[in-house]
Amino acid sequence: MAILRVENLFKEFDGIKAVDGLSFEVESGSICGLVGPNGSGKTTVFNLICGYLKPDKGRINFRDREITNLSPDKNARLGLGRTFQNIRLFPQISVLDNVMLGFKYSKGERFFAALFQTKSMKEEEREKRAKAEEILRFVGLIDKRNKLAENLSHGQRKLLELARVLALDPKLFLLDEPFAGLFPETKRKMLDLMRKLKEKGRTILFVEHDMNSVMGVAEKVIVLNYGKKIAEGKPEEVKNNEKVISAYLGKRKV
Ligand SMILES: Nc1ncnc2c1ncn2[C@@H]1O[C@H](COP(=O)(O)OP(=O)(O)OP(=O)(O)O)[C@@H](O)[C@H]1O
Ligand SMILES: [Mg+2]
Incomplete structure (x- = not known):
């Protein structure tokens, strides 16, 4: 099919x-x-x-x-999840946050959710962090989670691009x-x-x-x-x- x-x-x-x-x-x-x-x-x-x-x-x-x-x-x-020929990451934020931003387009995510942060949303945030860490483990970048994306090597950036797309599942x-x-x-x-x-x-x-x-x-x-x-x-x-x-x-x- x-x-x-x-x-x-x-x-x-x-x-x-x-x-x-x-x-x-x-x-x-x-x-x-x-x-x-x-x-x-x-x-x-x-x-x-x-x-x-x-x-x-x-x-x-x-x-x-x-x-x-x-x-x-x-x-x-x-x-549909897509990576770019010219890597598009946010260089000045951490590797983990780059993946977390990938969730922005996933189902159910509301753009202004952060403005009305309730307990359940904090819970949601924790779940997302755990999921982002799982993705970073999968691509082999878990040790780099707190580094700024701009400090990664070219190869690591390519893997992070994939991780960002993985957040969309x-x-x-x-x-x-x-x-x-x-x-x-x-x-x-x-x-x-x-x-x-x-x-x-x-x-x-x-x-x-x-x-x-x-x-x-x-x-x-x-x-x-x-x-x-x-x-x-x-x-x-x-x-x-x-x-x-x-x-x-x-x-x-x-
Ligand atoms: N936004 C655009 N404006 C004008 N021409 C464009 C634009 N995008 C692509 N082209 C032209 O269309 C053709 C195909 O380009 P494209 O980038 O799709 O090729 P590609 O196969 O991805 O090449 P590469 O292997 O270099 O990445 C080229 O002649 C390119 O110059
Ligand atoms: Mg091309």
């Missing part, structure tokens, strides 16, 4: 076709990769799915419900280049976390520009070039596809 269905999506920026008639599905409970050279439209696809951008044409279905044109907040509440994780700039050890950690999430029944769609990095991770990859799908299938199959090879030839890797 598909958890996400993208149909005939188009998005143009000043004459540049960033996404050009794209359709694909993501199976529930799978790890799926969205791959393509730099500028092929991967991040734009994420922005369209999450509601940061509106498509010129096309339709997006999530959990059998049309979400085309819904706001990012609404999508988050429906179970999303059904579908959209991870934009989760391995970018990671040392092999942290990359293994990230991979391990993605597999554990899958074991817990979650679905992951991740963006990656390096073909080799999707081998052994994704069950299925969708390859984009100039906003169009040029191949889809198991990574081993797609890697040897002629269109994929030529799309990557002469393209600079970051």
Whole structure:
């Protein structure tokens, strides 16, 4: 069963076709990769799915419900969790508070709740703290909970981004280049976390520009070039596809 269905999506920026008639599905409970050279439209696809951008044409279905044109907040509440290619954390607050802020969009959280803090809300706050600590333990950052986010290494920040998304407890994780700039050890950690999430029944769609990095991770990859799908299938199959090879030839890797 598909958890996400993208149909005939188009998005143009000043004459540049960033996404050009794209359709694909993501199976529930799978790890799926969205791959393509730099500028092929991967991040734009994420922005369209999450509601940061509106498509010129096309339709997006999530959990059998049309979400085309819904706001990012609404999508988050429906179970879409997303990390950013350029890490977006609050640098001047603690690691723990960064995760706590992730709860802001989770079900039942009221924006002005803090203004009317009652005993039960304090209780709620304690529960959230315990949950945030559990998440930090899961990603391996519990020892860093009181550090300012700005004092973390790049790899630790990538893990904290994931932790922040975990606070939402999303059904579908959209991870934009989760391995970018990671040392092999942290990359293994990230991979391990993605597999554990899958074991817990979650679905992951991740963006990656390096073909080799999707081998052994994704069950299925969708390859984009100039906003169009040029191949889809198991990574081993797609890697040897002629269109994929030529799309990557002469393209600079970051
Ligand atoms: N907000 C925007 N305004 C104008 N052009 C944009 C905007 N966002 C993306 N583009 C253009 O759309 C195309 C696709 O960009 P996008 O960032 O989606 O690619 P990408 O596959 O994520 O690339 P990368 O691997 O470098 O992250 C590029 O030509 C880019 O310059
Ligand atoms: Mg991108």
